[in-house]
Amino acid sequence: MPRKIKIYIQAVQDIDSGFEYYQRKQKGLGNKFRKDVHYTLRKIQNYPFAASFAYSTIRYKTIERFPYIVLYEFDEKNIYILRLFSTHQDAIYLL
Secondary structure, eight states: OOOEEEEOHHHHHHHHHHHHHHHHHSTTHHHHHHHHHHHHHHHHHHOTTSSEESSSSOEEEEOTTSSEEEEEEEOSSEEEEEEEEETTSOGGGTO
8 A cells, every 4th residue: 555645834835836936937837837746746655765865864856847856754654745845946944
């Protein structure tokens, strides 16, 4: 049985912020961003070990068509989506 995805409030805010940014850039692009985020979360859910380590227990997965990274941890039952950030940001300020 796949692990359940638990999204921290900071990650939800990051998704919303990315959505708003891309919607301002081009109408409909924010929806494509959200779709790609959800696709990436499903990949993480199906293959949680298939991502590189960002920190000691935190892994990261890139979003394919957007310059964003998903930071997450997991245990035997859950996957915890900690943050999403643009690769143009300095990650030290996110954790």
